[in-house]
Amino acid sequence: MTTLLILLNIAILLVVIVGLYVMQKKHVSFSKRVFTALAVGIIFGLILQFVYDPKSEVIQVTSDWFSLVGTGYIRFLQMIVMPLIFVSILAAFTKMKIASNLGKISLLIIGMLIATTVISAVVGIGTTITFNLEAIQIEQGDAELARGDSLTNTYSSNLEGKTLPNQILELLPRNPFLDFTGARATSTIAVVIFAVFLGISYLGVARKEPEHAEMFKKIIDSVYAIVMRVVTLILRLTPYGVLAIMTRTVATSDLNAIYSLGKFVIASYVALGIMFVIHLLILMGVGLNPVTYMKKAFPVLAFAFTSRTSAGALPMNIATQKKLGVSDGIANFAGSFGLSIGQNGCAGVYPAMLAVIIAPTVGINPLDPGFLVMLLAIVAISSFGVAGVGGGATFAALLVLSAMDLPIALAGLLISVEPLIDMGRTALNVSGSMTAGLVTSKVTGEIDTEVYKDPEQQIEISA
Numbered sequence: 001m002t003t004l005l006i007l008l009n010i011a012i013l014l015v016v017i018v019g020l021y022v023m024q025k026k027h028v029s030f031s032k033r034v035f036t037a038l039a040v041g042i043i044f045g046l047i048l049q050f051v052y053d054p055k056s057e058v059i060q061v062t063s064d065w066f067s068l069v070g071t072g073y074i075r076f077l078q079m080i081v082m083p084l085i086f087v088s089i090l091a092a093f094t095k096m097k098i099a100s101n102l103g104k105i106s107l108l109i110i111g112m113l114i115a116t117t118v119i120s121a122v123v124g125i126g127t128t129i130t131f132n133l134e135a136i137q138i139e140q141g142d143a144e145l146a147r148g149d150s151l152t153n154t155y156s157s158n159l160e161g162k163t164l165p166n167q168i169l170e171l172l173p174r175n176p177f178l179d180f181t182g183a184r185a186t187s188t189i190a191v192v193i194f195a196v197f198l199g200i201s202y203l204g205v206a207r208k209e210p211e212h213a214e215m216f217k218k219i220i221d222s223v224y225a226i227v228m229r230v231v232t233l234i235l236r237l238t239p240y241g242v243l244a245i246m247t248r249t250v251a252t253s254d255l256n257a258i259y260s261l262g263k264f265v266i267a268s269y270v271a272l273g274i275m276f277v278i279h280l281l282i283l284m285g286v287g288l289n290p291v292t293y294m295k296k297a298f299p300v301l302a303f304a305f306t307s308r309t310s311a312g313a314l315p316m317n318i319a320t321q322k323k324l325g326v327s328d329g330i331a332n333f334a335g336s337f338g339l340s341i342g343q344n345g346c347a348g349v350y351p352a353m354l355a356v357i358i359a360p361t362v363g364i365n366p367l368d369p370g371f372l373v374m375l376l377a378i379v380a381i382s383s384f385g386v387a388g389v390g391g392g393a394t395f396a397a398l399l400v401l402s403a404m405d406l407p408i409a410l411a412g413l414l415i416s417v418e419p420l421i422d423m424g425r426t427a428l429n430v431s432g433s434m435t436a437g438l439v440t441s442k443v444t445g446e447i448d449t450e451v452y453k454d455p456e457q458q459i460e461i462s463a
Helices: 002-025 030-051 057-094 102-130 142-159 164-171 176-180 187-208 210-235 238-252 255-260 262-285 290-307 314-323 328-340 344-362 369-385 392-403 408-412 415-444 449-453
Strands: none
Touching: 002 030, 002 057, 002 238, 030 238, 030 290, 057 176, 057 187, 057 210, 057 238, 057 314, 057 328, 102 262, 102 328, 102 344, 102 369, 102 415, 164 187, 176 187, 187 210, 187 328, 210 314, 238 290, 262 290, 262 344, 262 415, 290 314, 290 415, 314 328, 314 415, 328 415, 344 369, 344 392, 344 415, 369 392, 392 408
């Protein structure tokens, strides 16, 4: 009977996948297909949640099969991330689109990412205080205690004793080939730095030995065209990936834990929502229509929300920025730096909220001006220190809590609802990097406003 139920669940998923494929063949827009996949995934997941016990064998085995589609899609996206970062930055140099003001562009993007992260921390602090959240309100069960012990051990083995200069050194590449494998926590930013060095070297060679530079340019342009075609092939799978990921996430969620920690979940999403509105206000402030941004950004934000991976969302991030009129170079810089610096959700909202929640447990007044100033400064600095780390929110929280002399074990208090909160954090991270790219393009005058306004310029992956 169990096997039949599992087969039935898989059959239903396959039927929905066929339906999405038919929508594609009928030229239904990419955004509508992603939205349909998201909605059906939630509904299907809720049905599975109420028909079966989330810990039952049926759900566990069904989830494993669903992972072939959902996790498999994410793996394909992760496969192309490093090549995409590397070749896109080099192609930007060979096309001479950012050579004249590279320093200004880099500073603007990084400055925007850090500034919005600090603002995110302020929002997180304000929301936590408004909702009167404290760690003592959370009952610590076996899962929370085990998570706390794990975090303490992780800090002791990986982070303790690393000074700020040590953390900065970790950002620099020492073996580019190793970093291409993503072996280090800071591999993403290291690949960016290596590509920039090669790009600058190309500009120097172009001035002195143009024939060699021309050959290099042709090679890079050809590789770029191939990589972007691979990206297109993978992005065509987005609706199916979103469907499987969302269904699996909802079906396996612990609704009782979500209910008991509902106040913390609501407060988190209020903070994330406020910060997203601030992104829209920033865009409005530089003369860009926020409604246009929301319409065009929806597919990538929906994917980031369901997949919980900023790195996996990078191809869609860059493609979306291009549809918003951002040049190749700025789009890739903003997307790549956004993976490793100034993540608004993971490095801003989350660590700030945890610090304010935990402070009263050690007799610290979270409203003390000195505490708040120190917290904002540490959040800004630590947003560099967690570059490229998987589970970035947790590592950011560990760095902030340890720097504030707060008990890091208490960072495991929200483990039961961590996946649910992380979905919103990841979407905000991606929105933050795209906002940085748009603002930088607008300030430097390199944005194509006609493309930004054109409703036809949206991600369409159908061929």
